[in-house]
Amino acid sequence: MVRPQFSQLDEAGRLRHFLTTEGLCxxxxxxxxxxxxxxxxxxxxxxxxxxxxxxxxxxxxxxxxxxxxxxxxxxxxxxxxxxxxxxxxxxxxxxxxxxxxxxxxxxxxxxxxxxxxxxxxxxxxxxxxxxxxxxxxxxxxxxxxxAHPSQALIDVFTLRRHKPDFSKLRVAIVGDIAHSRVARSQINTLLTLGVREVRIVAPRTLLPPVPEALGAKVCLSLEEGLRDVDAVMMLRIQHERIQGPLLPSIHEYFQCYGLTEKKLAVARPDAIVMHPGPLNRGVEIDSEVADGPRSVILQQVxxxxxxxxxxxxxxxxxxxxxxxxx
Amino acid sequence: MVRPQFSQLDEAGRLRHFLTTEGLCxxxxxxxxxxxxxxxxxxxxxxxxxxxxxxxxxxxxxxxxxxxxxxxxxxxxxxxxxxxxxxxxxxxxxxxxxxxxxxxxxxxxxxxxxxxxxxxxxxxxxxxxxxxxxxxxxxxxxxxxxAHPSQALIDVFTLRRHKPDFSKLRVAIVGDIAHSRVARSQINTLLTLGVREVRIVAPRTLLPPVPEALGAKVCLSLEEGLRDVDAVMMLRIQHERIQGPLLPSIHEYFQCYGLTEKKLAVARPDAIVMHPGPLNRGVEIDSEVADGPRSVILQQVxxxxxxxxxxxxxxxxxxxxxxxxx
Amino acid sequence: MVRPQFSQLDEAGRLRHFLTTEGLCxxxxxxxxxxxxxxxxxxxxxxxxxxxxxxxxxxxxxxxxxxxxxxxxxxxxxxxxxxxxxxxxxxxxxxxxxxxxxxxxxxxxxxxxxxxxxxxxxxxxxxxxxxxxxxxxxxxxxxxxxAHPSQALIDVFTLRRHKPDFSKLRVAIVGDIAHSRVARSQINTLLTLGVREVRIVAPRTLLPPVPEALGAKVCLSLEEGLRDVDAVMMLRIQHERIQGPLLPSIHEYFQCYGLTEKKLAVARPDAIVMHPGPLNRGVEIDSEVADGPRSVILQQVxxxxxxxxxxxxxxxxxxxxxxxxx
The missing domain is CATH 3.40.50.1370 (Aspartate/ornithine carbamoyltransferase)
Structure with missing residues (x-):
């Protein structure tokens, strides 16, 4: 069993604290x-x-x-x-x-x-x-x-209820990978639970210096990232990021990486869409998708x-x- | 049964929401x-x-x-x-x-x-x-x-505990009838439950344009309004009203419409006095009445x-x- | 039984309110x-x-x-x-x-x-x-x-758990006796419960005009006050006092009246140290004492x-x- 430096597990390997999903077998x-x-x-x-x-x-x-x-x-x-x-x-x-x-x-x-x-x-x-x-x-x-460390658990729980056989799944994580610890935690949890393929989708400015080190497939375009996936996990764009130098404008971000029904068309027909909330409608996700039939966002709550x-x-x-x- | 436009009742006519007393049978x-x-x-x-x-x-x-x-x-x-x-x-x-x-x-x-x-x-x-x-x-x-829509219910509940036979009762509602939705709700509830006579007592400036439409008897003087009543329901004068153009001064309002033991003498000897609280002592009600034997204000709480x-x-x-x- | 002017006891002498420890038998x-x-x-x-x-x-x-x-x-x-x-x-x-x-x-x-x-x-x-x-x-x-009036009770409760025979005990109360009602309450409670000797330790400026009236032994030096005591009750120095005219400086107060392991050496070897919290570390008490083996401060909580x-x-x-x- 992998153990983090400071252990949140007791001697018997059971949860004593809950600080992070990293290191959980x-x-x-x-x-x-x-x-x-x-x-x-x-x-x-x-x-x-x-x-x-x-x-x-x-x-x-x-x-x-x-x-x-x-x-x-x-x-x-x-x-x-x-x-x-x-x-x-x-x-x-x-x-x-x-x-x-x-x-x-x-x-x-x-x-x-x-x-x-x-x-x-x-x-x-x-x-x-x-x-x-x-x-x-x-x-x-x-x-x-x-994000909260329980978020990755919420996401895989929601995924498992819809798609119980993880060995067949392709999952895309879209958004600010570089500054979101939840992405790292999601990737780690999904891979530990045996998901077939995890992709991270973001512009260069929102990827870490060596994105491949995360163990996921790197996609710079949303179309490439969403193709044939079974689930999309959207990350929330933080407000300080929106006004910062890494993003030229909300409009341009939404054009390239905002999730719309049209862009979602390349995913599998039964793909589900997740978001940790609160939503930035019209920034990282279109209302039509957020409120649409593939959204499981309220189930996540x-x-x-x-x-x-x-x-x-x-x-x-x-x-x-x-x-x-x- | 009368039903409001958006129904707070379910198909069986039972409460599903509680938004207003209007429309309740x-x-x-x-x-x-x-x-x-x-x-x-x-x-x-x-x-x-x-x-x-x-x-x-x-x-x-x-x-x-x-x-x-x-x-x-x-x-x-x-x-x-x-x-x-x-x-x-x-x-x-x-x-x-x-x-x-x-x-x-x-x-x-x-x-x-x-x-x-x-x-x-x-x-x-x-x-x-x-x-x-x-x-x-x-x-x-x-x-x-x-006021809160439950206020009319509190008032009729308090009234019923003291005077169970509504068919014999005369009730006066005193104060800012024009700007208080509770008055409309009280009148409506009292009439629905069969109270013999409901009076509204206020200066012209605090009455709605067509006060008779409310279904109650209009009294411009407190003495006329209180004569032989079984219960007085005082309304709270809002602070913004006190400083506004509709009331010349607190002193003058209290002189004409403030409830005192002396003015209450024309009511029935066993008349009860209600107020939704919080009290404006010396504005709409005198402390002697509020704390006196006919007051049921704390019972209302x-x-x-x-x-x-x-x-x-x-x-x-x-x-x-x-x-x-x- | 001694009874305060306004009684917190009912006719049978049982607690009806809890306002002060003074007057409790x-x-x-x-x-x-x-x-x-x-x-x-x-x-x-x-x-x-x-x-x-x-x-x-x-x-x-x-x-x-x-x-x-x-x-x-x-x-x-x-x-x-x-x-x-x-x-x-x-x-x-x-x-x-x-x-x-x-x-x-x-x-x-x-x-x-x-x-x-x-x-x-x-x-x-x-x-x-x-x-x-x-x-x-x-x-x-x-x-x-x-302080809170329950503080004296907390202190004697803690004292009793460690030293059940009060008739043998010497207890020192150290700090701002003049402005702390808890000191008066502590002295009173300790004496009522039969503690052998209660001492108050403070500079003249932090003692009441007639300190002897409190019924405790007055000590101007900490060394004299702590000698052979079984328990030390530290009082909290209020911030407004620290900046006021009664105390020349934190440094000087700590030098003379701050409790350190070294000064505590004159007390009995099994003496316990109390403080109502929150602690002013380095003002009235040294961290070595507060976190040391004689401290029962967290037990007090x-x-x-x-x-x-x-x-x-x-x-x-x-x-x-x-x-x-x-």
Missing amino acids: RETLTDILDTAESFAAVGKRAVKKVPLLRGKTVVNLFFEPSTRTLTTFELAAKRLSADVMNINLRRSATVKGESLLDTLRTLEAMHCDMFVVRHASSGAAHFIARNVAPHISVMNGGDGRH SHGIAIRMAVMSMILGRRNGVEEPG | RETLTDILDTAESFAAVGKRAVKKVPLLRGKTVVNLFFEPSTRTLTTFELAAKRLSADVMNINLRRSATVKGESLLDTLRTLEAMHCDMFVVRHASSGAAHFIARNVAPHISVMNGGDGRH SHGIAIRMAVMSMILGRRNGVEEPG | RETLTDILDTAESFAAVGKRAVKKVPLLRGKTVVNLFFEPSTRTLTTFELAAKRLSADVMNINLRRSATVKGESLLDTLRTLEAMHCDMFVVRHASSGAAHFIARNVAPHISVMNGGDGRH SHGIAIRMAVMSMILGRRNGVEEPG
Whole structure:
């Protein structure tokens, strides 16, 4: 089993923190997806609640505001019957001159069980995981302009529900590959789970210096990238990128790399289209595609709750001796 | 049965949304009042909780801040054992350039069950109700300077507890009839439920152009309006109105239309006084009346929780096959 | 039994409000500590929840922001299964011109059970307790730059866990005695519970005019104050004090009164060190001491939850006929 430098796994190879999808083996990834499958059903029941994490305390430690992400984690924790505390650290912690570590120590002493960390810099969740007490688990709730690490899981979960046999699939990832950690995570996860071919599609300015090192096929034109694919994963173009030097104009980007029904015609007829949201309509994706029959974008939102419930319950439920949702 | 243009009722004539009291027939209104009656008792029990909406998710979608209203809806939902999410949309939704409809779609995909909408413009709740997925119900939490549509229900519920035989009652509604949608809603509800006589009392500047069209008796003087009434429903004078051209001065308004014990002497000895709160003491109502023995203003606050619990449970509880509180 | 002017006890001498530790007799103090003992165990269980306050509503009425305090009370109430409402009154109440008393009346009418009051001026919780309806209890969540009244209880609880025989103990309280109401409360509580000797240690400028009136031994030097003590209770130096005329400089204060391992050497070898947090490292306490083996500072944080659960359950649980945690 591949293990990252600082391990998010315990000695038995089970999830202790959830910081990144990198380094997770096929068995662990499949375990998460299978657990999420049982929670996806919970969301459609009249009573959308399971008592798995009753008496556990999940603390949302948000260093930057993100209503959408906060809502997702809060809902996931509440549907597992956990108590949820939302702490906005921009306003509070350092106001009284208390250091971050003292704040963490204080929350640990309050017998909390999990910190969901949202921070503008990407190392924050790792730093906190490395410094928390043994009874605390850390879940990465996203690090600034990078996407959330759970996004790759949401994407493969959605893909698996539509196309269960990964060995036959061609998947295109389109957009700002260079500045999106989610792309790297997606490629890695898709390849670990045995997807036949992964392509990355972007202009040179939005590709890393050595794109081939990612293990995916590099395509500079969208037409080449989309030909015969079974799924398209669009990346969100960040606003700071739009006004920056790497993109000449929104109009030109949309012309070349924006996903339209017309461009999608070269993909397989049953290809599905994904996007992590929120959408930049008319920038990376046309409304006709986003709201069209091939779009599974809103399913991804639903699956986001299921994936977060799965990871939370695998990490915290296990400590009760309860490993599977009822 | 009278039906509004966009129906808040389903095919069977049962509540699907709760947007306005207009168009609700006598049976539906009585059904809400009877259900609220059982919840009014819950508030006085040691354990103020019923499991009716366990596993349901109620989202407070507030486009403008209103602590008092938010508290009422949050308490009502929690006492029904629902999970409650408070989302302040001023700060969040459009920050990332996401449209309102995309935000609604996202929340729908998270398997929420009800949106309580609070917005400055009066069409907002209707607009959202018209655009949500079939599994979502919308409750109007108030539209700006207009009162909340549940207010008329709270008032008739309070009236019924004190004076159950509506066929004998005379009720006066006093204040800014022209700019208050609650007055129209009160008149309509009172007449639908068979109240003998409804009067509206205001200066010409605070009456609509054709006040008689409302179906109530128009009184320009408070003395005429209050004579022999069984109940007085005071309207709140909005601050923007106080400084505007329609009212010469607070002092003069209070002299002519402010409710004092002295002016109340012409009403029936057992007349009750209502006000939706928050009070403008010394503007539309004197403290002696507001805090006096005929005031049922704080009962209205309690009943506000019961009415909201009733409507929430009738809309959401029914979907479980559970139609009555236990 | 000593009774304060406005009694926080009912006729039977049991807690009805919790406003201050002053005036609480030995039996009541011991009752709180014993109840907290059972809750301290709850925090370490896999399911950290007891159903004692199910169906009760606790309202956090915060007139000034304090994330740390709010978190503690919210966690305590949630672990007792109460519903919790957080109301930020700076933004809301008076915005619409509603008086504080009208706001209280409104919350009472919503059938809430307890107000936790946090306010910048020290009389606020007493004022509210004096004015609430009989079914509401008030808990003082801290009054501005003074510490929370529960702090003395947390300290003696922590002390008792380490040194159960109070009759043998010498305890030093170090810091801004003059401006800290917690010091007075600590001295009073320690003496009521039979501690052998209480010392107060501070420069003249941070002592009250007649320090002997507090009933403790006055020490101007830290060395004299710490000699042979069993416990040291550090007070937090407020930032406004640091820049004020009473302290020449942080450096000089730390030199004379900051607690270091070296200065602590004169205390008993098994002496414990307490601090209410948040820490001013390098001002009143050295990191080596704060993070060292004699520090019980993080235990105090844990005990803060247990003490608040104890007081809440003694006040509210009793009303159900349930007096002891299960």
